[in-house]
Amino acid sequence: MPDRTTNTTSPAIEVVQRIYEAFYAGDLDAVMKQCSPAAVIEQDPALPWGGRYVGRDGIAKFAMKLTGSNDAVVTTEAMFQAGDRVIQQGRTAGTVRHNGAAFSVRECHVWTVEDGVVTKAEFFIDSERMLAALNA
8 A cells, every 4th residue: 555645635635545545456446436537647658558548448448558567556755736736756666567577666646636536647757767677
């Protein structure tokens, strides 16, 4: 379970925390309930699960690609709200499924929360280090 250290509590931060909890519980339906039907996910397209995903079908596709590539946990070092965005900064650590390589990379997730649901999630990780683990 990720550490949910926050600088403040807000309804938007609570939405994001529920997403992390649901994701780690393997409850994709609960993740979807926290997202707009037209939500967008973006991550570096150089990664096997990277690219731009739109809508609930896109979220499901992203989740399947991500979990199919690695077994990982996000550890939150900081989380705060800035306007309609929730910024989460920490590390993603785990194991690449196809080669067993361990990894621990810095990351930052930027969540846009409007009217109590996520409308956009932008995931930034140290792609160079992640790709090195994937290609080990």
